[in-house]
Amino acid sequence: MPEAVSLPAPTAPDPVAIRATLINRRDRLAALPQAATATRVASLLSEIDAALDRLEGGHYGACSRCDGSVEADRLAADPLATVCLDCLNEGERRALERDLETASRVQAALLPARDFANAAWRGHYAYLPYGAVSGDYVDVVASSEDLLVMVGDVAGKGVAAAMLMSQLHAMFRATAAPGLGLGEMMQRVNRLLGAATTANAYATLAAARLRADGSVELCNAGHASPLLLSAQGVEPLPADGLPLGLFAEAEYSTRTIPVGAGEGLLLYTDGLSEGRGPDGCELGVDGLRSLLGGSPKDAPAGLVELCLGAAASHRGGAPAHDDLTVMALLRAR
Numbered sequence: 001m002p003e004a005v006s007l008p009a010p011t012a013p014d015p016v017a018i019r020a021t022l023i024n025r026r027d028r029l030a031a032l033p034q035a036a037t038a039t040r041v042a043s044l045l046s047e048i049d050a051a052l053d054r055l056e057g058g059h060y061g062a063c064s065r066c067d068g069s070v071e072a073d074r075l076a077a078d079p080l081a082t083v084c085l086d087c088l089n090e091g092e093r094r095a096l097e098r099d100l101e102t103a104s105r106v107q108a109a110l111l112p113a114r115d116f117a118n119a120a121w122r123g124h125y126a127y128l129p130y131g132a133v134s135g136d137y138v139d140v141v142a143s144s145e146d147l148l149v150m151v152g153d154v155a156g157k158g159v160a161a162a163m164l165m166s167q168l169h170a171m172f173r174a175t176a177a178p179g180l181g182l183g184e185m186m187q188r189v190n191r192l193l194g195a196a197t198t199a200n201a202y203a204t205l206a207a208a209r210l211r212a213d214g215s216v217e218l219c220n221a222g223h224a225s226p227l228l229l230s231a232q233g234v235e236p237l238p239a240d241g242l243p244l245g246l247f248a249e250a251e252y253s254t255r256t257i258p259v260g261a262g263e264g265l266l267l268y269t270d271g272l273s274e275g276r277g278p279d280g281c282e283l284g285v286d287g288l289r290s291l292l293g294g295s296p297k298d299a300p301a302g303l304v305e306l307c308l309g310a311a312a313s314h315r316g317g318a319p320a321h322d323d324l325t326v327m328a329l330l331r332a333r
Contacts, residue, residue, distance in 0.1 A: 014200065019055055021079055022048050047080045063087055076160035100132040100159070107133050107162055110169050112140040115301070121147055121210045124300035125327035126308055128271070128320065135161025136269050136325040137168050137203065143178045146212065151267040151327050152205030152223065152244075164201055167193065168244075182209050182219045186244070186252035190221070193245035202245040206267050214331045216265060219254045224273055225285060227266040228257060229297055229330075234289040262297055264330035271324030272307060278316040287314065303328035 026048045029041055054060040061070050065087035074081050088096065107129075116123045127138055137152035150172060154161040171189045186207065193203065204223040208216050218226065222243035225236035241252045259265065266288070274282050291310045295303065307326045 015055060015060070017200075018060065018075075018079055019052065022052050022055070026052075051080050071158075073156055073158035073160040076156070077158070077163060103159060103162060104129075104132045107166065110166060111138065116140050116142070116147070118142065118147055118210075118212075120212045120214055120332055121329060122300050122332065123147070123149065123327060123329045124304050125151075125325065126304050128308075128324040130157060130271070130320060130323045133159060133162035134323040134325075135165055136271070136323040137165045137205065138325050138327065139169060139172060141173070141176045145178055147210040148176055148182075148207065149210065149267065149327065149329065150205060150207045151269060151325055152203050152221075153269040153271075153323070153325075154203045155201060157323070164197065164203065167196060168203055168205075181254070182207055182217050183252045183254045186219050186221060186241070187250070190244045190250055190252070191248050194248045197245055202243045204239075204243045206239075208265060208267070208329070210329065214259050214261070216257045216259055217254050218257055219252050221252060224268060224270050226268075227285070227288060227292065228259070229264045229266060229292060229303075231260060231263065234292050236285050236289070259331050261331055262333045264297055264300070264303075264328060266292065266303065266307070266326070266328055268307070268326040269322075269324060271320060271322035272311055272326050274322070275311045275315055275320060275324075277314045278318070283311060283314045297330060300328035300330050303330075 026045060029045055029048070032041060051060065054062070061075055063070055063084040064082045066084065068084050068086065070081050070084050074085070083092070111127060114124060123140065125138055127134065127136065129136070135154035135157055137150065137154060139150045141148040152168060154164045154168070168189070171192050172185070175185050175188045205221045206223040206226050207219045208226070210216055218237060219241065220226070220237065220239040221241045222239050225238050228235040228237055237257070240255075242250045272283065273285055273288060276282055287310070288307070291306065292303070295306055297303070304326050311320070311324065
Protein backbone atom coordinates (compact mmCIF):
# COMPACT_ATOMS: atom_id res chain seq x y z
CA MET A 1 0.00 0.00 0.00
CA PRO A 2 1.18 3.60 -0.49
CA GLU A 3 2.13 5.76 2.45
CA ALA A 4 -1.41 7.12 2.53
CA VAL A 5 -4.36 6.71 0.20
CA SER A 6 -4.36 9.60 -2.27
CA LEU A 7 -7.79 11.08 -2.85
CA PRO A 8 -9.03 14.12 -4.71
CA ALA A 9 -9.98 17.18 -2.74
CA PRO A 10 -13.65 17.20 -1.77
CA THR A 11 -15.89 19.15 -4.12
CA ALA A 12 -19.12 21.02 -3.57
CA PRO A 13 -22.04 18.84 -2.44
CA ASP A 14 -23.55 16.98 -5.38
CA PRO A 15 -27.09 17.90 -6.53
CA VAL A 16 -28.57 14.51 -5.64
CA ALA A 17 -27.33 14.77 -2.05
CA ILE A 18 -28.48 18.39 -1.77
CA ARG A 19 -31.94 17.56 -3.07
CA ALA A 20 -32.29 14.64 -0.65
CA THR A 21 -31.19 16.82 2.28
CA LEU A 22 -33.58 19.62 1.39
CA ILE A 23 -36.56 17.33 0.83
CA ASN A 24 -35.87 15.54 4.11
CA ARG A 25 -35.82 18.84 5.97
CA ARG A 26 -39.02 20.00 4.26
CA ASP A 27 -40.84 16.76 5.08
CA ARG A 28 -39.79 16.91 8.73
CA LEU A 29 -40.93 20.52 9.06
CA ALA A 30 -44.23 19.81 7.31
CA ALA A 31 -44.88 16.92 9.70
CA LEU A 32 -44.76 19.16 12.78
CA PRO A 33 -48.06 19.61 14.67
CA GLN A 34 -50.08 22.58 13.48
CA ALA A 35 -49.55 24.34 16.79
CA ALA A 36 -45.80 24.23 16.20
CA THR A 37 -46.04 25.70 12.69
CA ALA A 38 -45.14 29.23 13.72
CA THR A 39 -43.86 32.00 11.46
CA ARG A 40 -40.25 30.73 11.59
CA VAL A 41 -41.27 27.25 10.42
CA ALA A 42 -43.24 28.71 7.53
CA SER A 43 -40.23 30.85 6.64
CA LEU A 44 -37.93 27.83 6.67
CA LEU A 45 -40.30 25.92 4.40
CA SER A 46 -40.24 28.85 2.00
CA GLU A 47 -36.41 28.94 2.06
CA ILE A 48 -36.24 25.21 1.36
CA ASP A 49 -38.63 25.51 -1.58
CA ALA A 50 -36.56 28.40 -2.93
CA ALA A 51 -33.36 26.32 -2.63
CA LEU A 52 -35.03 23.46 -4.51
CA ASP A 53 -36.08 25.91 -7.23
CA ARG A 54 -32.48 27.16 -7.52
CA LEU A 55 -31.29 23.58 -7.74
CA GLU A 56 -33.76 22.75 -10.51
CA GLY A 57 -32.86 25.96 -12.33
CA GLY A 58 -29.14 25.15 -12.28
CA HIS A 59 -28.08 28.19 -10.26
CA TYR A 60 -27.88 26.67 -6.79
CA GLY A 61 -24.86 28.02 -4.92
CA ALA A 62 -24.74 31.35 -6.78
CA CYS A 63 -24.37 34.38 -4.53
CA SER A 64 -27.52 36.52 -4.63
CA ARG A 65 -25.50 39.74 -4.21
CA CYS A 66 -22.63 39.35 -6.66
CA ASP A 67 -21.47 37.25 -9.60
CA GLY A 68 -19.57 34.86 -7.34
CA SER A 69 -20.51 31.62 -5.58
CA VAL A 70 -21.26 30.67 -2.01
CA GLU A 71 -18.33 28.79 -0.50
CA ALA A 72 -18.62 24.99 -0.82
CA ASP A 73 -17.96 24.29 2.86
CA ARG A 74 -20.70 26.76 3.86
CA LEU A 75 -23.18 25.06 1.53
CA ALA A 76 -22.23 21.69 3.03
CA ALA A 77 -22.93 23.05 6.52
CA ASP A 78 -25.96 25.17 5.51
CA PRO A 79 -27.62 24.17 2.20
CA LEU A 80 -29.89 27.24 2.43
CA ALA A 81 -27.02 29.76 2.25
CA THR A 82 -27.40 32.29 -0.58
CA VAL A 83 -24.69 34.88 0.15
CA CYS A 84 -20.91 34.47 -0.10
CA LEU A 85 -18.66 35.60 2.73
CA ASP A 86 -17.49 38.69 0.85
CA CYS A 87 -21.06 39.97 0.54
CA LEU A 88 -22.21 39.55 4.14
CA ASN A 89 -23.29 42.81 5.78
CA GLU A 90 -22.01 43.85 9.19
CA GLY A 91 -24.87 42.27 11.11
CA GLU A 92 -24.55 39.00 9.22
CA ARG A 93 -20.80 38.95 9.81
CA ARG A 94 -21.28 39.45 13.55
CA ALA A 95 -23.85 36.63 13.66
CA LEU A 96 -21.49 34.33 11.76
CA GLU A 97 -18.61 35.22 14.10
CA ARG A 98 -20.78 34.40 17.13
CA ASP A 99 -21.73 31.06 15.59
CA LEU A 100 -18.07 30.25 14.90
CA GLU A 101 -17.08 31.21 18.44
CA THR A 102 -19.74 28.89 19.80
CA ALA A 103 -18.65 26.10 17.46
CA SER A 104 -15.04 26.60 18.54
CA ARG A 105 -15.97 26.29 22.23
CA VAL A 106 -18.03 23.17 21.57
CA GLN A 107 -15.19 21.57 19.61
CA ALA A 108 -12.64 22.44 22.31
CA ALA A 109 -14.86 20.73 24.89
CA LEU A 110 -14.63 17.48 22.90
CA LEU A 111 -10.84 17.35 23.08
CA PRO A 112 -9.10 15.11 25.65
CA ALA A 113 -6.46 16.37 28.08
CA ARG A 114 -3.27 17.41 26.28
CA ASP A 115 -1.16 15.27 28.61
CA PHE A 116 -2.19 11.69 29.42
CA ALA A 117 -0.57 8.59 30.85
CA ASN A 118 -0.98 5.19 32.43
CA ALA A 119 1.54 2.83 34.01
CA ALA A 120 3.13 1.94 30.67
CA TRP A 121 2.67 5.00 28.44
CA ARG A 122 2.92 8.78 28.40
CA GLY A 123 1.44 11.00 25.72
CA HIS A 124 1.03 14.62 24.66
CA TYR A 125 -0.53 16.29 21.64
CA ALA A 126 -0.98 19.71 20.01
CA TYR A 127 -4.16 20.64 18.14
CA LEU A 128 -3.91 23.74 15.96
CA PRO A 129 -6.98 24.64 13.86
CA TYR A 130 -6.38 26.59 10.66
CA GLY A 131 -9.45 28.71 11.36
CA ALA A 132 -12.01 29.00 14.13
CA VAL A 133 -12.76 25.27 13.95
CA SER A 134 -10.85 22.24 12.74
CA GLY A 135 -11.48 19.16 10.65
CA ASP A 136 -8.77 17.25 12.52
CA TYR A 137 -9.90 14.58 14.97
CA VAL A 138 -8.04 13.53 18.10
CA ASP A 139 -9.18 11.42 21.03
CA VAL A 140 -7.84 9.37 23.91
CA VAL A 141 -9.97 6.69 25.57
CA ALA A 142 -8.49 5.17 28.71
CA SER A 143 -9.50 1.87 30.27
CA SER A 144 -8.08 -0.29 33.04
CA GLU A 145 -6.30 -2.38 30.40
CA ASP A 146 -4.94 0.08 27.84
CA LEU A 147 -5.02 3.47 26.14
CA LEU A 148 -6.83 3.90 22.83
CA VAL A 149 -5.56 6.93 20.88
CA MET A 150 -6.85 8.24 17.55
CA VAL A 151 -5.69 10.97 15.19
CA GLY A 152 -7.69 11.66 12.04
CA ASP A 153 -8.32 14.18 9.30
CA VAL A 154 -11.76 14.90 7.82
CA ALA A 155 -11.97 15.86 4.15
CA GLY A 156 -12.30 19.59 3.69
CA LYS A 157 -11.98 22.53 6.04
CA GLY A 158 -14.17 24.87 8.03
CA VAL A 159 -17.54 24.31 9.63
CA ALA A 160 -18.61 21.37 7.46
CA ALA A 161 -15.41 19.46 8.32
CA ALA A 162 -15.80 20.35 11.99
CA MET A 163 -19.36 18.96 11.98
CA LEU A 164 -18.07 15.68 10.55
CA MET A 165 -15.31 15.65 13.15
CA SER A 166 -17.93 15.85 15.92
CA GLN A 167 -19.81 12.94 14.32
CA LEU A 168 -16.62 10.86 14.36
CA HIS A 169 -16.11 11.69 18.02
CA ALA A 170 -19.60 10.50 18.92
CA MET A 171 -19.29 7.33 16.81
CA PHE A 172 -15.97 6.28 18.30
CA ARG A 173 -17.09 7.05 21.84
CA ALA A 174 -20.17 4.89 21.25
CA THR A 175 -18.17 1.94 19.88
CA ALA A 176 -14.86 2.06 21.81
CA ALA A 177 -15.46 -0.88 24.17
CA PRO A 178 -12.42 -2.57 25.78
CA GLY A 179 -13.43 -6.02 24.52
CA LEU A 180 -13.99 -4.92 20.92
CA GLY A 181 -11.17 -5.48 18.45
CA LEU A 182 -9.70 -2.39 16.85
CA GLY A 183 -10.44 -3.61 13.32
CA GLU A 184 -14.08 -4.33 14.17
CA MET A 185 -14.43 -0.91 15.79
CA MET A 186 -13.12 0.76 12.62
CA GLN A 187 -15.52 -1.29 10.47
CA ARG A 188 -18.49 -0.25 12.58
CA VAL A 189 -17.55 3.44 12.44
CA ASN A 190 -16.96 3.16 8.69
CA ARG A 191 -20.49 1.83 8.17
CA LEU A 192 -22.02 4.45 10.47
CA LEU A 193 -20.14 7.30 8.83
CA GLY A 194 -21.04 6.15 5.32
CA ALA A 195 -24.72 5.92 6.24
CA ALA A 196 -24.80 9.32 7.94
CA THR A 197 -22.95 11.46 5.39
CA THR A 198 -22.87 12.39 1.73
CA ALA A 199 -20.76 10.56 -0.83
CA ASN A 200 -17.94 13.11 -0.80
CA ALA A 201 -17.51 13.04 3.00
CA TYR A 202 -14.77 10.82 4.38
CA ALA A 203 -11.99 10.79 6.95
CA THR A 204 -8.54 9.29 7.23
CA LEU A 205 -7.61 8.00 10.66
CA ALA A 206 -4.84 6.21 12.53
CA ALA A 207 -5.90 4.38 15.70
CA ALA A 208 -3.53 2.75 18.18
CA ARG A 209 -4.28 0.63 21.23
CA LEU A 210 -1.39 1.02 23.68
CA ARG A 211 -1.16 -2.08 25.85
CA ALA A 212 0.35 -2.51 29.29
CA ASP A 213 3.07 -4.85 27.97
CA GLY A 214 4.34 -2.07 25.70
CA SER A 215 2.96 -3.46 22.46
CA VAL A 216 0.84 -1.36 20.11
CA GLU A 217 -2.13 -2.57 18.06
CA LEU A 218 -2.33 -0.26 15.05
CA CYS A 219 -5.01 0.29 12.42
CA ASN A 220 -4.53 2.88 9.70
CA ALA A 221 -7.47 3.97 7.53
CA GLY A 222 -5.73 5.83 4.72
CA HIS A 223 -3.97 8.21 7.10
CA ALA A 224 -0.47 9.70 7.03
CA SER A 225 2.12 7.12 8.14
CA PRO A 226 2.69 7.05 11.90
CA LEU A 227 6.38 7.01 12.81
CA LEU A 228 7.83 4.32 15.07
CA LEU A 229 10.63 5.82 17.17
CA SER A 230 12.85 2.91 18.13
CA ALA A 231 16.46 2.16 18.95
CA GLN A 232 16.94 1.21 15.28
CA GLY A 233 15.79 4.62 14.02
CA VAL A 234 12.56 6.17 12.74
CA GLU A 235 10.33 3.83 10.73
CA PRO A 236 7.17 4.92 8.84
CA LEU A 237 4.18 2.60 9.25
CA PRO A 238 2.19 2.99 6.00
CA ALA A 239 -1.59 2.90 5.69
CA ASP A 240 -3.17 -0.48 5.07
CA GLY A 241 -6.86 0.41 4.86
CA LEU A 242 -9.25 2.73 3.03
CA PRO A 243 -10.43 6.03 4.52
CA LEU A 244 -13.57 5.84 6.64
CA GLY A 245 -16.91 6.55 4.99
CA LEU A 246 -16.05 5.64 1.39
CA PHE A 247 -17.18 2.01 1.12
CA ALA A 248 -19.62 0.48 3.60
CA GLU A 249 -18.20 -3.05 3.28
CA ALA A 250 -14.53 -2.10 3.65
CA GLU A 251 -12.60 -4.29 6.07
CA TYR A 252 -9.85 -3.08 8.39
CA SER A 253 -6.91 -5.17 9.52
CA THR A 254 -4.59 -4.47 12.43
CA ARG A 255 -1.00 -5.24 13.24
CA THR A 256 0.81 -5.49 16.54
CA ILE A 257 4.09 -3.64 16.95
CA PRO A 258 6.50 -4.30 19.83
CA VAL A 259 7.74 -1.07 21.39
CA GLY A 260 10.66 -1.15 23.79
CA ALA A 261 11.15 0.89 26.95
CA GLY A 262 11.95 4.50 26.04
CA GLU A 263 10.71 4.04 22.47
CA GLY A 264 7.56 5.54 21.04
CA LEU A 265 5.20 6.53 18.26
CA LEU A 266 4.34 9.78 16.49
CA LEU A 267 0.86 10.34 15.01
CA TYR A 268 0.06 13.46 12.99
CA THR A 269 -2.14 14.95 10.29
CA ASP A 270 -0.96 16.13 6.89
CA GLY A 271 -0.91 19.71 8.14
CA LEU A 272 2.48 18.73 9.57
CA SER A 273 4.00 16.58 6.82
CA GLU A 274 2.57 18.53 3.88
CA GLY A 275 3.48 22.00 5.13
CA ARG A 276 5.36 23.78 2.31
CA GLY A 277 8.43 25.95 2.48
CA PRO A 278 9.13 29.10 0.42
CA ASP A 279 10.50 26.84 -2.33
CA GLY A 280 7.21 24.92 -2.52
CA CYS A 281 8.68 21.71 -1.10
CA GLU A 282 6.87 19.79 1.64
CA LEU A 283 8.48 18.95 4.96
CA GLY A 284 7.51 15.34 4.22
CA VAL A 285 7.99 12.09 6.06
CA ASP A 286 11.71 12.11 5.26
CA GLY A 287 12.02 15.53 6.87
CA LEU A 288 10.30 14.25 10.00
CA ARG A 289 12.51 11.15 10.07
CA SER A 290 15.63 13.29 9.83
CA LEU A 291 14.34 15.61 12.55
CA LEU A 292 13.42 12.85 15.01
CA GLY A 293 16.24 10.41 14.32
CA GLY A 294 18.76 12.10 16.56
CA SER A 295 16.44 13.69 19.12
CA PRO A 296 16.17 12.53 22.75
CA LYS A 297 13.01 10.57 23.55
CA ASP A 298 12.50 11.64 27.16
CA ALA A 299 9.28 13.65 27.04
CA PRO A 300 6.31 13.52 24.65
CA ALA A 301 5.75 17.27 24.99
CA GLY A 302 9.34 17.89 23.88
CA LEU A 303 8.87 15.80 20.75
CA VAL A 304 5.66 17.65 19.88
CA GLU A 305 7.34 21.03 20.33
CA LEU A 306 10.25 19.84 18.19
CA CYS A 307 7.84 18.95 15.36
CA LEU A 308 5.94 22.24 15.62
CA GLY A 309 9.19 24.21 15.60
CA ALA A 310 10.43 22.32 12.55
CA ALA A 311 7.12 22.93 10.72
CA ALA A 312 7.27 26.67 11.44
CA SER A 313 10.92 26.85 10.41
CA HIS A 314 10.21 24.97 7.18
CA ARG A 315 7.44 27.43 6.28
CA GLY A 316 9.97 30.25 6.65
CA GLY A 317 7.73 32.32 8.89
CA ALA A 318 4.66 31.98 6.65
CA PRO A 319 1.38 31.05 8.38
CA ALA A 320 0.06 27.50 8.22
CA HIS A 321 -2.57 26.78 5.57
CA ASP A 322 -4.14 23.67 7.06
CA ASP A 323 -5.27 22.22 10.37
CA LEU A 324 -2.35 20.62 12.20
CA THR A 325 -2.34 17.92 14.86
CA VAL A 326 0.65 16.01 16.23
CA MET A 327 0.69 13.45 19.04
CA ALA A 328 3.78 11.86 20.63
CA LEU A 329 3.57 8.61 22.62
CA LEU A 330 6.43 7.17 24.69
CA ARG A 331 6.65 3.87 26.52
CA ALA A 332 7.84 4.29 30.08
CA ARG A 333 11.44 3.25 30.75
